[in-house]
Amino acid sequence: MTATRDLLRVEGLRVSFPLLGGDLTAVDGASLRVLPGRITALVGESGSGKSITGQTIMGLQPSQARVSGRIWFNPGEGEAGGPPLDLLTLPRDGRQIRAIRGDRIGMIFQEPMTSFSALHTIGNQLSEALRLHRPLTKREARERCEAMLARVGFGHPGRVFDMYPFELSGGMRQRAMIAMAAICGPDLLIADEPTTALDVTIQAQILGLIRDLQQELGMAVLLITHDLGVVANLADEVVVMHRGQVMEAGDTATIFHNPQHLYLRGLMQAVPVLGHAGRARLRPLREIPPDGIRELARLGRPEGRHEPSLRPLVSLREVSKAFLPRHQSWSLISSNAQPVTAVDRVSLDIMRGECLGLVGESGSGKTTIGKLLVRAMTPDAGTIIFDDGTEVIDIAEAQGPALDDLRSRVQMIFQDPVSSLSPRMTVGSILSEPLEIHRRGTPEERRRLVTALLSAIGLGQGAAARFPHSFSGGQRQRIGIARALALTPEFIICDEVVSALDVSVQAQILNLLKDLQRELHLTYLFISHDLGVVNYMADRIAVMWRGRLVEIGPRDLVMEAPVHPYTRALLAAIPVPDPARPLDPRARIPTARAEAEWPAVFREVPGQPARMVDLGAGHRVRMQELAHPEQMFQQRASG
Template sequence: MTRQELGIGTDLLRVEDVKVSFPLATGQVDALKGVDLRVLPGKITALVGESGSGKSVLGQTIMGLQPSFARVSGKVLLADAAAPGGQRELLGLPRDGRLIRSVRGAKIGMIFQEPMTSFSALHTIGNQISEALRIHEPVSAKEQRERSEEMLSLVGFTKPGRVFDMYPFELSGGMRQRAMIAMALICSPQLLIADEPTTALDVTIQAQILTLLRDLQQRLGMAILLITHDLGVVANVTDEVVVLYQGRIMESGPVEDIFRRPQHPYLKGLMAAIPHFGMKQGERLRPLRDIQIDRDKLISAIGAAKPVAQAAAPQVLLSVRNLSKTYQTRDQAWDIRKSAKPAPAVDGVSFDIKRGECLGLVGESGCGKTTVSKILMRAVTPDAGSVSYDDGSGPVDVLNAKGDDLQRLRTQIQMVFQDPVSSLSPRMTVGNILSEPLDIHRRGTSAQRRETVEALLGAIGLGQSARHRYPHSFSGGQRQRVGIARALALAPGLIVCDEPVSALDVSVQAQILNLLKDLQKDLGLTYLFISHNLAVVDYMADRVAVMWAGRIVEIAARETIMNAPVHPYTKALLAAVPYPDLDRRLDFATFNGNTALTSANWAQAFRASADNADDLAPLDLGDGHFVLARKSADVGELKA
């Protein structure tokens, strides 16, 4: 890209020939290989690419947050009227001190990819958001709280005062991401670097956040560098697109040209790898690179148990009945009068998972999806309810299992966690992480365990050299793949997948989804697939359960949910999906309100009566289609 094309003198941010390399014991890694891009004032520029392509490294380098041992060259110029020539060169600033702090937070804000590791666990959300105000603006403690609560309200919290006093671990993944966005925007920066800002968010909250970012950008004249792998988000909000691959820019230009007239084969491949609605039964995604695995070797290596004879195996593998779980906040625990009734995180949830199927569980952040998964894994004890698991060897009470039954359950039910950073030990190599389950359950000899680890690394598309590396040396998407491999190590009968591909770019996502489907067929696996990406759920699931405010509001076959939903919340979810299609843009005016309050606008048949909160019950609409509605509701009217 030439200097004329960069528009020198008119850009808010200009990156010129930036190179970043990391010296490692095994050799030098070139993360960026001469990157040029621009961000125009008041515009949104998307930086798109696969996991490990250098997107996050570029964002960190602009902020001066790259590791101290990184070798950096080139220029990063920020428009600044107070600087000589109207531009400030950022790479020449010291990594700490007054000069760089005058840029970070005040002029450039950043939303980080991993909200849990970006927050201090020892400080409240409000303390960390107001800290930016204390550093950059002389405001009183009262005004700090007022402005922080106002920003928390803007990003979708209905009770910002309560969230202000909470700690990060008390919020779900999506809620932490919203708090991170509030912290980045609190000082109204000129430029916002958003590194995967909606990765952890469900589609309705994602639509709200995108609406918020667009509104703030227009109101403040703020520019945004949006780092993302979600081409649906790119198509709906950006003005310009830059496509990055292995540290080099493959293609860049206005969003209209990129989507309607893509030129580079890499960009065309990215678009073909995206799961979309209406895919035919058995149709596969087309990743840029297929994972080449010896399926027989993999199945043999992980020691898949012989399938139980169909005559002896019950159709239902996992049966969940009336699960309930309520958490008390600190204020409620100290409330002697008990004036505030705690809201249940899970409220009377019931469903079955049939052998060999994939049940998709979707809903907003904070609706209780992850709490349900933790109850199934015995990581959380419910207040009420029962869970029964039967792989053909006899039913086991999951919540009360002990001894040999518990040991068998530990091998039969595995989990892929939402946050790949906190779920992998930073003190263990990847090889040790993958062999740990085999060691604990005494599977095979040392040589057999090594063979299993090699097969698992091949199955997730990582080379054998990854065995000796630590999690911090991998990108977010690569760490998530390690988590998936660990869950497969013991050849379980049921895998609980809590947002298993949320951290993956579209190409690697396509690889992993194809792999999960292949393993489901070859190993007879059963999945509970929790996700906020409805297109992914449409590709993976046989049946779909929709959850809102701790309750399942609709459950049916995938085709029914996607094509003929009945509950208004299900319809709202589908309407919020961002398509990678310029002709099917989101109606952002629809998402100005908070979806937690939209139940007030639902038809009366879907709302509990004021004098009877227990008036709602699952109504059978036929063919396994159930919807939460008033017991007195007419089934024919609901379908209409």
Template sequence: MSDLLSVEDLTVEFWTPAGTIRAVNKLSFRIRRGEVVALVGESGSGKSATGLALLGLLPRVAKILSGRMLFRDGDAPPVDLASLPPRSRAFRAIRGDRISMIFQEPTVALSPLHTIGNQIGEALRLHRDVDRGQAHREVVAALEAVGFTRPEEAAHKYPFELSGGLNQRAMIAMATICRPALLIADEPTTALDVTVQAEVMRLLMDLKERHGTAILLVAHDLGVVANMADEMVVMHHGEAMERGTVRDLFHDPRHPYLKGLIGAVPRLGMDRATRLRPLREIPVPPVRSQARPAAEAGRPLLRVDDVSKVFHPRPGAMLAATPRASTYAVRNVSFEIRRGECLGLVGESGCGKTTLSKIVARSENADEGRIEMFDADGAGTNVLGLTGEALRRWRRRVQYVFQNPYSALNPRMTVGGIVAEPLLVHGIGDERSRKARVKELIRLVGLDESHLNRHPNSFSGGQRQRIGIARALALEPELIVFDEPVSALDVSVQAQILNLVRDLKDRLGLTCLFISHNLAVVDYLADRIMVMAAGRLVEIAPREVLFREPRHPYTRALIAAIPEPDPDNRLDLSKLSAGRRSDPATWPWPYGGGEGGAEPGLIEVAPEHFVRSFVAGTPDEPRSARHAPATSEGRVLEPAGAGGEA
């Protein structure tokens, strides 16, 4: 194959008030026609800056100092993109037509003021001589090609009306509608659910096969890279540390940086004694307090019984042409959290994970059900019945670590003020004792006391997440809820946070509810795992049992869609294309299909293993003639409810 793009000694600098930053330094690589090349590295390594330079989209403070970017399109003479003025007519003819880009965050990259169809059609009309009718037909075809079930309807929707996965598909449709020779995919699957991630991977590989499109994949997820790329360039501080075929680099990494990245990736089925190896470890120092008595471990801390939450449409939405129905965010959910354990909660976006966690933390009210929290002596408190001062005192017992570390911290407060705030709110200690406590917490999460007077904007994402964990520990809570705390972090920073949580759990005897869509992450931390789909818990089991003997079809679909960081064990994307099982209507007997819309309850099919099913038999058991919830073949954890959404 001939070279489509040759990057030779590319150097890019950013001029900032703090000084000059060399984002890319003498970088060289090539992309052949129809090939997938991955740029791999941590945030700040220069991956995205390289992609933006190829499209002439570098910010004004950036400048290409040296190097060439030779683009060879068909039989035309090669064009040096580095020498073309970014705003020139020649570059505009290439940008969006022959070279296009899928941006990392589609909800930010897409205009909220224009429909999806208008934005995709604009890209086509800029580069092709088509009228509006023909453009609309092309847009509908492009949306259908990327998996929209109702493309005509989707073309008239705005980005805020679509989920993150659908917005990413729309971005792919816009980037590929002109059939580019080169597609730059900048972190196209970051923070997406594992099943949606697999679908995006399938779409990109289909484009490669159908149209011969070459792909420059910018990623830090080594599982995605191993499943998609032909060659890989490992970047660190703007330089190429190692390059070669994906198979060679995964099986025989030579550079210590690449070895560090591979060692930081959690894998399913890891030995519980095995520890992730981040590039920079966070030591947990000895602590004076908080450790829970060993005798308490295993006793119930919190019990949730038949909790439901319904979201109703806004009053104005009832006047729309197609009124939206009320939907269950959480439906008849029951489980318990035991002292000293880490209980994992996994599922796709929109399945109700975060809503359930907010109900547990009393940030959201439940419509039905009961939540009881137990003291050390076994006395229970009705959490949903607390109000006023009793609720304020109870909040000390449960704390929350939020998903986005950039929006979870007040930018106007110093780190010391952020960590001390819970102590001030609850009137704990005097100024001297609070300062001592804040210093201890900062050291506990691997930061330095000199950081206390700095503001959040001077910290990286991983450091901000550590500050959030320190704030959550300030009140010595009995339960900490972690809501997707590592979903948008680099693999090495992710390993730092996961090791920190594990160390804190072991050292302090913490009890955790850990929410994630990444099953490998949950497998590394959790003692038991709950799987959630469409507001329902479909399976609960010890982590080793869940991955060894998954019962529910949705659980098996999630596990089958996990990309492993092994190029010799790639996903069969063609089988996964129709494998989404998040809709209860698709669940076969005995997991669905009850007469009159009846739904099964969670029954115990083995010790500590609960599955939403009508019977307690094996997954391959043929359909029984009886269409009723099981009561004698397995212990019922929750009652079966009537089918249909509210």
């Protein structure tokens, strides 16, 4: 052990798993350090060994894992201190490691829904972690837990203490997970992908919360992530891993401004950014050959498609959708429940051949719009029209053959390919099933189309005989895209298709979607909370807030001259992969959703609801009727 006071030092860590064909090495001689009171980011793609490194530090690696090397933990002198200790020499379930785990080292897990027990309240789980390591009475433990819940941003900590995890939103569960990890005031906090798949405003709040707790409690943080924007805004030092090995390490400014390793440079080139620089084609580490897409386009479409038309392909007019909340105890609809409005009188057009980006936080109504468009649910009010230039179909009213035809013309790519692909069917069966249902072609023609689909997404013909579980997350998402293309649709809804993917895999998928749109003349509704991704994909952008459309217009106007305060808050909350451009501290405060703090012109007034006002060039914003519209033009020009 060196004389340098490192809180944590990993030396030559090797983790492997025995398989029938030989050992699989997940971590291959990795070495890194975490200094006291500092934030160290561990960066890399899925499969690079980041998470298993964090688990091994905690002694939570799978029982079949073979581990070697040294993990020195040196909490310092004093009450909590002692001599440096090699954590790998401790029994995985022994008293000594359990005394350190949760007390001196805390961990924030990637998916709090599966990390919390669904059968116990938030308070039970927080107080258990506290009482295991502190001699407190039940009342004292509750008081300290409520204080920590208030510290992480809960306005009513006593109420949250008695709630179950499923009653909290994703961002609230992540706050509760942070509270549980920090409740004992650990020396080291390991945060494994703490903001993956969270909205940008919630992500900004979580990042600010981790930074504030780190400074307030004086603890060190090992941040495991693939998001370079998060790293640039939070980390003091960066360690880059690839295939189980450390490729590069150093302070954050040096890593970002002068990267040395080709792998790190490739990761940075694959990140979609804002502005005109974000419009250039992304450069993933592994590109998908375009030959398969051309072969798929050569197979053609059914007769009568692609008739020229100046009318929108899809039109929504005053569409509303509400849901009845369920009773908290028995999951039954309460007798006195008031409907919760998910979509509130939304009107918009989607033009043929364009990509319309639909952005907003969770609960804003984005996914509900997508489900209404594929007829997974019907609207309570309003109309949704599909107009291919020769025939007009009311999506909500279509029945029989008209509905069958609509199902083939409108498809959806889902956010989670794991749950949307049947684990009991081979990939070939998954891709051919839509063709069989709609009686498309002969068996031989179906086999040719399946081969063309696999080639278009960069998978070989041999993939047809494999099951979904044998593919990586990015490959499963490509299979989901191929299934959506099987019926040669005209309109595809992409629902958060890259939200949980690594930056290099994300770049692959985004480039694939763009190539498919160009070659197959597709129209997209691209639902996302990542404005960097939307900036790369979309021709126009629509912004939703609490079920309402608040701003819509050409990409450049919305991204570079936003007018509505909610749009501005979303843009301010985006972490940029550049340490010289830190996150706006105001983005941590949830004022982005507080209508009372907006200028009066943007507020809803009883008896005088706001409406969409045209600012010119196709840019419309929800606001009160303006007595002097030229003021808003001046505001946009100066914004």
